[in-house]
Amino acid sequence: MTIVYSSSYDLHNMEFHVENKKRTDAIMETLRILDLKIVEPKSASPDDILRVHSQSHLDYVKGFAERGGGYLDYDTYMTSESYNVALLAAGGAIMASKVVLEDGGWAYSVARPPGHHATRDRAMGFCIFNNMAIAIENLRKRGSDHFLIVDFDVHYGNGTADIFYDDPNVMYISIHQDPKTLYPGTGFIDEMGAGEGMGYTMNIPMPPGSNSQDYIWILSRILEPVKDEFKPSMVFLEAGFDAHKDDPLANIKVDEEFYTWIGSYFKNERVVAVLEGGYNLEALANSNLKFVKSLMGLESPIEDEVKASNPVKDVFARIKDKFSEYFRI
Template identity: 30%
Template sequence: MKNAAFIYSQEQQSYRFSSDHPFNQKRLDLTYDLLNKCNAIQNEDLFTPRMATEEELLLIHDKDYVNAVKLASIGELKTSIATNYGIGTDDTPMFPNMHEAASLLVGGTLTAVDLVMQGKYLHACNLSGGLHHGFKGRASGFCIYNDSSIAIEYMRKNYNARVLYVDTDAHHGDGVQWAFYDDHDVCTLSIHETGRFLFPGTGNINERGSGKGYGYSVNIPVDAFTEDESWLHAYRTSLREVAEFFKPDVIITQNGADSHYYDPLTHLCSTIEIYREIPKLAHEIAHDFCEGKWIAVGGGGYDIWRVVPRAWSMLWLEMSENRIANGPLPEEWLQKWQPVAPIELPTTWEDSLPIYPEIPRKKEISEKNALTVEKALSHLRNEMRKQKGSF
């Protein structure tokens, strides 16, 4: 069995709302080129994404909604109807061929799923995916079709898998959570900036699932201005405990890169170092609980020049067990992209610290986050105690 597969195609750039929209898939090219300049991707590990079929889209989405997206793709959906489906908004405007573009992103994630679940690769990565705000019958937050939700249902249907979904985007993974809120075969863990200040405003610790799914939705909303140490404490504590509680067959991670201080849409204060650590633990969990089965998708990330290429490259480098993300970035990459970048590019894998002034409330924020983690995991710990007591 081979180690890691990378799903990539220039056609993934077709998911493009407008030239000034913050969701900019140029970040895929920047990341792929950085990895290429590092000689970190081999041709044998590259796979072209396929288009998701309508039947696959309907695993999660309503037929009426898919039909509306198709009409929007050819400019035949009335604006008054489009807004009922969450498209034609400032966040998720209509664009030509949007159905095909969104279906390709879903198909990329399904390509990754099949490579892993059929035992061809241990791990697979589709950075064009991670569109976690898409709902059954509505687009939301830059997301048309929800590739992660479709992939999870696809794995359940075709591979009878128990799936752990881990979302480290700064925005709550609401679309995936609600899709499986009453399901005990899917566990969702989302670590995100509190919804008091940030879209979509959900992801409170008391959102724990319902019915048979109670206890299988775990949310860790961290405070604005959270820094590396506190963020990583929340991540390491929760992921290990959730995995021990749920015992998944496969892990799918959503790797939004928008918790960094430089990100223009969020209010967290992490550095690039959390993106070195996030995939390390995911990798461990995959091997400890899932015989290595790990699928990774992208997500948010709106500083496409300074943050996303390094963060997503670190994900692939960990996945492919290539530990080269230290010291200077490749000079060839800098020479290619600096002339077209609107800001000065970093010259090293590491951030040149400090990147922001000292946070005066650091101790208070860290203590509050630690308490949030304890509260969010309390029901899991109680359940684990009950299980141990029954033997």
């Protein structure tokens, strides 16, 4: 039960941007009521970054910060401090994964900037370095492998998917709002991996308006067979909270019940969670509290029989059809 966090994340900040320091401040203020061990991360080294990203990407963002920062693309900003903060955020994911490797249980890196949109060569979608991919490659250096990633941010984690797209030892499952209706516009069912990694990327595009019941219905039918057959040594959660009904950036209608369910679902596994999105501060704080309490076993989902809408049942049928040769879904 370890939270990895540094108040230095606040140095990456732009007041009127939705991805600002108030996010982690709100989460930590709420989590402090729980009996949690909070540890400070160490910065990732350039070598850690280069296990995932290209030298040109590293040099570019470093230089960009040295020149004072600004916008890397339409929505991704950097300040003069952001390169150092991004190294610290990647280091937070590395530290969380080290804690779980050594002590078991779970650890959660409450870090900014987020990471799951960052590709090998490019910062995008508020993300500079891919924090979780960097932690995964660091664990591999230590001899650990075979990981399941579950990304429940409302946006498709195109960067993480892309980095492991041809890799059969990293299974990436993302549940997100249908990319026909939301950034980044990719993450369809037929994007299933490539080469040796074919079948090890799974996208669950959810219709706008889907609620907690829809999410729980479909994930419980998919995660169980995949976990049984893939047998991950560790689970990585890209924990975004922007599928919440009050979030300003998307149109999914999940509430705290889903975050309680997902925390409970993984509470007995070795879990490394990293913070991704979530932009309504109150919803973000409440959802994080439910998520962490359920990982601790202090909270359980309401055990109603869950029902899914017909469009969600249709998404499930299409996934089942496509993946039948890889998993007994």
